[in-house]
Amino acid sequence: MPTLISVCPSCDARNRIHPDRGTEARCGRCHSALFPREPFVLTEANASAQCAGDVPLLIDVWADWCGPCRAFAPIFEQAALRHAGRCRFAKLDSEAQPNLAGRWGIRSIPTLLLFRDGREIARQSGALPAPQLEAWLSSHGID
Numbered sequence: 001m002p003t004l005i006s007v008c009p010s011c012d013a014r015n016r017i018h019p020d021r022g023t024e025a026r027c028g029r030c031h032s033a034l035f036p037r038e039p040f041v042l043t044e045a046n047a048s049a050q051c052a053g054d055v056p057l058l059i060d061v062w063a064d065w066c067g068p069c070r071a072f073a074p075i076f077e078q079a080a081l082r083h084a085g086r087c088r089f090a091k092l093d094s095e096a097q098p099n100l101a102g103r104w105g106i107r108s109i110p111t112l113l114l115f116r117d118g119r120e121i122a123r124q125s126g127a128l129p130a131p132q133l134e135a136w137l138s139s140h141g142i143d
């Protein structure tokens with residue numbers, strides 16, 4: 001089975017992982033979990049490193065004042081647990097990171113951005129109920 005490159009959420013190191021053992025994989029440099037049980041925080045400092053790699057990165061763009069964002073958060077966290085090893089999950093606080101949100105043309109929140117190999121491959125505006133989120137992920141090859 002081919003190996004995949006997965007970026008460490010803690011130190012940005014590029015790790016080579018076996019897809020069937022990805023869930024428990026740890027970073028070769030800093031020994032943090034490559035698929036933490038909670039989504040990690042995306043910032044301007046780590047965004048370009050984190051959007052790279054073979055394992056897709058799903059970003060929840062949110063803000064504290066946004067009711068639909070807060071309602072969607074537990075759905076996103078459940079998806080992070082369910083798809084650990086096959087997709088990576090990050091949160092982008094659009095208030096804390098206005099430059100990044102601006103560069104990606106975020107016009108409404110919540111917005112989901114899906115990256116692979118440094119490129120945006122899908123975008124979804126508006127919160128999705130859990131079944132629709134699962135269907136959306138599946139339509140982009142994430143199961």
Ligand SMILES: [Zn+2]
Pocket residue numbers: 008009010011012013027028029030031032
């Ligand atoms: Zn690391």
